[in-house]
Amino acid sequence: MKNKLNQYLDAAILKPEMTRTEVESAITSTLKYAPATLCVRPCDIELAKQYCKGTSTGVCVVLGFPHGCGLTDSKVDEAKRYIALGVDEIDMVANYGYARSAMWSAVRDDIAAVAKTCRAANVPLKVIFETAFLTVTEIEKLTEICIEADADYVKTSTGFGGAGATDEGVKAMVATAQGRIKIKPSGGIRDAERAQYLINLGTHRLGVNYSAVGVICGENIETPPSSAESY
Numbered sequence: 479m480k481n482k483l484n485q486y487l488d489a490a491i492l493k494p495e496m497t498r499t500e501v502e503s504a505i506t507s508t509l510k511y512a513p514a515t516l517c518v519r520p521c522d523i524e525l526a527k528q529y530c531k532g533t534s535t536g537v538c539v540v541l542g543f544p545h546g547c548g549l550t551d552s553k554v555d556e557a558k559r560y561i562a563l564g565v566d567e568i569d570m571v572a573n574y575g576y577a578r579s580a581m582w583s584a585v586r587d588d589i590a591a592v593a594k595t596c597r598a599a600n601v602p603l604k605v606i607f608e609t610a611f612l613t614v615t616e617i618e619k620l621t622e623i624c625i626e627a628d629a630d631y632v633k634t635s636t637g638f639g640g641a642g643a644t645d646e647g648v649k650a651m652v653a654t655a656q657g658r659i660k661i662k663p664s665g666g667i668r669d670a671e672r673a674q675y676l677i678n679l680g681t682h683r684l685g686v687n688y689s690a691v692g693v694i695c696g697e698n699i700e701t702p703p704s705s706a707e708s709y
Contacts, residue, residue, distance in 0.1 A: 483673050484695050486681075487513035488538055488569075488662070489688040490637065491522065498525075505529045508688045511695045515567055517685065520556070523563045536566030538604075541592070544636040546571030546606070550588045557595045568596055569604045569685075571636060574611055577620050585620065590627035597628060604631035604662055604683075609647035610640025617647055621654040633685065635665035642666035643676065643685075652680045670694050 489511075491504045501522055508516060509529060515538040518526045526537045541556045542548050557568060570592050576585045589605055596603040605624045609617055624632050632651050634643045642665015651661045663676045664685025673684055673694050686694060 483670055483677075483684075484511045484513050484691070486673065486677060486684045487511075487691060487694065488515045488517045488567075488664075488683055488685045489513040489691050490517045490664075490685055491526075491688050492517065492519055492540065492543075492637070494519070501525065502529075504688045508691050509533060509535055511691050511697075513691060514683060516688075517569060520560065523560060523565055527564055537564070538567040538569055539565045540636075541568050541570040543569075543571050543606075544638040546573045546608070547575055550591050553588065554591050554595055557592050557601075561596070561599045561601055565601065567602045567604065568592075569606055569633060571606045571608065572620065572624075574608045574620075577607075577612060577616055582619065582623060586623045586627050589624060589629055593628045593630075596630075602630040604633045605629045606633045606636055606664075607647075608636055608639045609634045609644065610642075612647075614646060614650045617650045618654045621651050621659065625655070625658050629659065631660040631662045631683065633662040633664055635685070637665050637685070637687070645679075648676060648679055648681065668693060670696065 489508045512534050515536040516526050517538040520539055523539055530537050539560050542553050573588055593603050607620055621632050634647050643663030648663045660682040662683040663681050667673055667684050667686045668690045
């Protein structure tokens, strides 16, 4: 491996149309780079756990994905079920429609309920904003909300809704966080230069499509285009 960027990567294997064979192929082709985690669909948790056993790579799962508009009780139930299956980390989509409505108490309560469940199990919680639909002011406010709600990370995007990790959005998160919460840009990170740039801004983890992991880690391969890039 030509660099240590792999240690920052959450490799997303999330496209809903993927077959079991395609998921297994994605897992095996990605694990050789030893990313921080594989970020998988809930239906693939047990499969990913089997492949990651004995490796340094953890299993992350998405929750309330990709829209974030489910009931809080449903999100909490999801978290409990995923924790019972042995996930190492959870990436939850915030109710960004509520954020755009300035329903901040409701947004805070939603995140805090899941954060409480995760913290009790020592499972880090990352909160996805879908920053493409938010103003800078809303990104800043939602970052503060996540700190108040005791989440572990704030994250830019799902990969399924608009632009991914823009400089403007990431910088707003970093400036607001001031070291009080970790930051995970995701979306559109497809080479080592972009990955290193975002790390240098003060971020802690990067959400990338599994097909870009080899490029970022130094393997000279071509990342195939996709209509649903998923990170």
